[in-house]
Amino acid sequence: MSTVQAKPVPSQAKVTFISSSIGKKIFQAVTGSLMFFFVVGHMLGNLQIFIGQDQLNTYAQALKDLSALLWSVRFVMFVCLVIHVWWGIQLYFENLFSRPIRYIVNTTVQASLSSRTMIFTGGGIFLYVVYHLLHYTFIVTNPQYAGLHDSLGRHDVYSMVVLGFQNGWISTVYFIAMFSLSYHLTHAIPSLFQTLGLNNDKTKSKFEVLGWLVAIVIFVGFSVIPAAILLKIINLPEGVL
Amino acid sequence: MNLTLRVWRQKNSQDKGHLEIYQANDINEDMSFLEMLDVVNEDLIKKDIEPIHFDHDCREGICGACSLVINGIPHGGKKGCTTCELRMRNFKDGDTITIEPFRAKAFPVIRDLMVDRSSLDRVMQAGGFVSVNTGGVPDANAIPIHKEISDKAMDAAACIGCGACVAACPNASAMLFVSAKVSHLATLPQGKVEREQRVRKMVAQMDIEGFGNCTNYYECEAVCPKEISVKSIAMMNREYMRALVK
Numbered sequence: 001m002s003t004v005q006a007k008p009v010p011s012q013a014k015v016t017f018i019s020s021s022i023g024k025k026i027f028q029a030v031t032g033s034l035m036f037f038f039v040v041g042h043m044l045g046n047l048q049i050f051i052g053q054d055q056l057n058t059y060a061q062a063l064k065d066l067s068a069l070l071w072s073v074r075f076v077m078f079v080c081l082v083i084h085v086w087w088g089i090q091l092y093f094e095n096l097f098s099r100p101i102r103y104i105v106n107t108t109v110q111a112s113l114s115s116r117t118m119i120f121t122g123g124g125i126f127l128y129v130v131y132h133l134l135h136y137t138f139i140v141t142n143p144q145y146a147g148l149h150d151s152l153g154r155h156d157v158y159s160m161v162v163l164g165f166q167n168g169w170i171s172t173v174y175f176i177a178m179f180s181l182s183y184h185l186t187h188a189i190p191s192l193f194q195t196l197g198l199n200n201d202k203t204k205s206k207f208e209v210l211g212w213l214v215a216i217v218i219f220v221g222f223s224v225i226p227a228a229i230l231l232k233i234i235n236l237p238e239g240v241l
Numbered sequence: 242m243n244l245t246l247r248v249w250r251q252k253n254s255q256d257k258g259h260l261e262i263y264q265a266n267d268i269n270e271d272m273s274f275l276e277m278l279d280v281v282n283e284d285l286i287k288k289d290i291e292p293i294h295f296d297h298d299c300r301e302g303i304c305g306a307c308s309l310v311i312n313g314i315p316h317g318g319k320k321g322c323t324t325c326e327l328r329m330r331n332f333k334d335g336d337t338i339t340i341e342p343f344r345a346k347a348f349p350v351i352r353d354l355m356v357d358r359s360s361l362d363r364v365m366q367a368g369g370f371v372s373v374n375t376g377g378v379p380d381a382n383a384i385p386i387h388k389e390i391s392d393k394a395m396d397a398a399a400c401i402g403c404g405a406c407v408a409a410c411p412n413a414s415a416m417l418f419v420s421a422k423v424s425h426l427a428t429l430p431q432g433k434v435e436r437e438q439r440v441r442k443m444v445a446q447m448d449i450e451g452f453g454n455c456t457n458y459y460e461c462e463a464v465c466p467k468e469i470s471v472k473s474i475a476m477m478n479r480e481y482m483r484a485l486v487k
């Protein structure tokens with residue numbers, strides 16, 4: 001039989017808030033929520049496409065003109081993304097190694113599928129973000145967009161978006177990415193409240209419902225744009241290309 | 242009833258281990274799962290085969306010694322039930338049952354289905370106590386405690402420390418166990434003195450022992466024989482943040 005032996009305590013000093021399992025969780029929750037707020041803002045920005053070319057291009061120009069704000073948001077998002085992704089991967093492997101010998105029979109009682117696929121939906125979102133930046137922000141994948149200007153000489157974001165999503169492949173990838181994001185959120189949102197200690201038996205199921213509602217809003221809010229473009233509800237303005 | 246058992250056999254902590262198949266015949270459905278294993282062991286002894294080693298003590302669901310992962314679920318999956326309380330009537334004649342030890346890096350197998358759970362004891366030693374002055378035994382009711390508060394503390398104090406939460410967690414995290422201890426003591430006035438220190442030290446020890454990180458799967462809550470709720474984990478997260486700013 002084994003006997004109980006106290007391990008020397010000093011090694012505990014190595015566990016700081018940031019390196020502790022709870023600290024990391026809290027960082028994931030905070031960085032995740034900041035990125036979530038950005039996503040909501042981004043969605044509201046995108047939806048202006050329904051008002052028209054002028055509105056979207058004015059908005060895009062206004063963002064560009066507020067360059068200090070734009071760049072600080074970009075910087076914060078970059079930091080959040082790096083932390084969230086890096087620790088997500090680290091936690092995934094730590095958790096994998098916490099059970100070096102796996103079960104032969106694996107039975108899941110109540111863990112949701114979304115909770116068990118966070119690393120994959122998260123990975124999907126990350127890859128999409130990289131592509132998305134190359135596509136629309138740095139205009140690397142489709143350099144022809146760079147020369148698009150509207151009648152006022154502003155960068156024609158409207159036409160760029162329409163041209164992009166008229167391509168069925170780009171839209172399909174976009175739908176998949178938005179699905180990953182929304183599915184990620186169905187676990188992320190209730191999880192956020194649990195991690196920040198704001199959950200109890202009464203609120204638990206309500207936060208789960210909230211997670212699904214938010215996920216649906218986000219999915220619809222983003223996907224409606226390529227859908228409208230593919231269905232020719234939004235078209236390229238006269239005279240472009 | 243007759244059953245086919247697939248049982249994890251492992252000579253010692255170094256051995257690789259493997260599944261062995263045994264027949265359990267003429268099992269009375271009113272037997273507990275452990276009594277069923279006793280019957281199988283009697284049979285093995287008669288055949289001059291080393292009996293299956295497994296942990297048990299009280300056999301009435303209060304000590305937390307029994308373990309076993311039965312068909313992939315710690316304690317067999319009957320709500321609020323330890324392995325020793327699980328009756329064979331929950332199975333059907335002709336069933337094949339797979340029995341594995343609790344699996345976690347922090348729970349090394351000692352032999353067959355017995356695992357070393359002293360990592361949980363070390364977490365307790367790190368802070369799972371209240372300090373009292375020596376001298377006369379304090380009066381039981383010297384400190385008035387509101388019924389609601391003592392009920393809340395009791396919800397968490399129901400934890401018997403079996404480690405099923407660790408075994409069930411896809412990450413092998415011990416958060417439900419540690420949070421039950423932390424929230425039990427932080428709720429009561431006697432535990433308030435060491436409140437911040439306790440959560441810091443217990444979490445640190447938990448991390449050192451090699452348990453995984455909680456990602457809110459809630460599998461722990463589903464298998465806990467004492468039905469401890471994950472609200473304890475939320476409370477521990479809160480306690481941990483509180484300790485940071487204190």
Ligand code: FES
Nearest residue numbers: 298300305307325
């Ligand atoms: S043997 Fe004591 S709880 Fe099962």
